[in-house]
Amino acid sequence: MRKALLQACALSVGATGAYAGGLDRSGQGVNILFEEGSVVQLRLGYVNPDVSGEQNGVPSGNVTNDFFTPGLAYKHSFSERVDFALIYDQPFGADIEYPTDYPLSINPVPPAIGGRTGVLAATADVDAITALLRYKFDGGFSAIGGIRAQRASANVTVPIVAGYEFDADAETDFGYVVGVAWERPEIAARVSLTYNSKITHKFSSTESFNQAPPVPAALVTIDDETEVETPQSVNLDFQTGVAPKTLLFGSIRWVDWPQTVLAPDAYVGIVGDNLVDYEDETFTYTLGLGYQFSEEFSGAVSVGYERDTGSIVSNLGPTNGFWSLGVGGTYSIENAQISGGVRYTDVGDATTTTGGEFSGNSAWSVGFQITYSLG
Template identity: 70%
Template sequence: MIFEEGSVVQFRLGYTNPTVSGTLAGVDSGNVANDFFTPHLGYKTTLTEKLDFAIMYDEPFGADIAYAPNYPLSVNPIPGGRTGILEAKADTEAITALLRYKFDGGFSAIGGIRAQRVSASVTVPAAAGYEVDTDADIAFGYVLGVAWEKPEIAARVSLTYNSKISHDLSQTESLNPIPGGGIPPGTVATFDTSSEIETPQSINLDFQTGVAPKTLLFGSIRWVDWPQLVYNPPNYPPTSNLVDYDDDTFTYSLGLGYQFTDEFAGAVTLGYETSTGEPVSNLGPTDGFWSIGVGGTYSFEKAKFSAGVQYTDIGDATADGAGPNARADFSGNSAWSVGFQITYALD
């Protein structure tokens, strides 16, 4: 948004309906991924001939996973223990303020601060009825970048670094101790604890250029350092972390746009994220994807209206099971997404 001309406000809303299911020990997980919205709200203005400012709200990370009640990891092995399902919810909201300083020759530098709010809850019945609920925590990171533009051919290349953000989460953990020795069945032990987590650093390379009259080629490469994200509450029973990642990811997109009339332009976009082939967590049972999307933008006086639809083929994955020899298989999964954006010029 920092590259918009003049002063503008922008609102974007996406909706995704995923279908993600698998089996463990012959038991169907059900569709574990709930549908979700991705909002974005921003304001950009020109402070001086050389300096631009933008402030944006978005939700950069999130999770909403829920399994069937009879799934092996939804079953509490403790006699008389509480019942539930394997599920996880995580919400991340961020406000980012950016400055862009324009040098001669089409070059510019970008810098800013991000304030991020995180909260989460996870239930793992197979781990002695384990539950954890965190309070919301706000922490800060930063954004740095460089860009080059040549308006005559609609060319622009930008490279942006987003720092990791460290959160100290206050949380309540609870589980069912094994009955016996004076502990009655159904007892719930509760602990007030804290954990440090880091949302991962990332790098974005975005580019566009005119390749023919009224034709624009555009794309991006995004790297996310997922191994930085480790969540290991002190009372989680297994020896492994509750949430962790072994591999970083690269996500690629490439699109072609065409200006059909002075008011209307259309585009088609392809996307691809690398798969690792390694076992993943049941709290995120996917491994890479490819996607195809189509969209269009209609300009009317000071407003631009954009809308699009995207189909995503979600990569097959093998998830950790209830023991060293038990693995869950997730395959044949996909998602449909729709979205719209309104950009309005204030000057």
């Protein structure tokens, strides 16, 4: 019964943290550690964003592509005090593409033979596997620690800068997770605090662009090493029973986005600025209420909020803050809890570094999750 209620609460916030901080996708949660016994969990989210604006009077249309957010986790109890979890997720990502007639998609330098063509676009793929241990002390307290292996790759094209393209080969690097938790099971109370370290990737990268007149037309290609950090973050999650069959839950997530800077040497030399950076850290808040309707079915509703910082943003991430509303439900069948959720996100208006204006944007997210008890 309590398992189903907790699953419904989790799915009411969606299977994704879409547009939290612009690139945040999974939220890097560790709730699998608090499942009873040994379990395996499969999660799949789908996000349909609609983000559009205009630059110099030219409309962009929807510049964001739909994406999936898969997740897989396994939790095993070695003893009454020691738990282990293995989690696969995609913590960060980007998939943005502008039309060919958008001002920033037009190359002002005539391409050389073999020169770059295309549109203003960016993709970033980040996959992570996290191994965690939890040790339970007396009094309901526990300590959490583990290692995260993260594989990342990226591609960015900026035609307005002489047909510029940046391509980074996939690279795997490591970080860590530490945390503490407190529980009081008889009232379904729990508070957990986890810290996710930054992870530094040193990519083997290629930059290419068209050489501008008066020199002879040519495609310039530079192979180099480019360092990028995915940001450190802190998650505070809490829940408590507030009435029979009723659970209050919420979370606060802080992400140190200014740590993430993409500054390839050639691009900085041409433009005099970073290719991607962020001015502000973000705080994302969630608050919700779950209710057990029957022995088999539980439901939940939640609201989410991230403040508009008021700062200008990159054209490769033209959003700023959001609010969201999510609903979820879980049905229990013997050893399985089958959950589904839907979430609407009102994406914040944004002004980009080149004066682009983006407003009236939104995203729909749906999620499916199955948690199976192994005993």
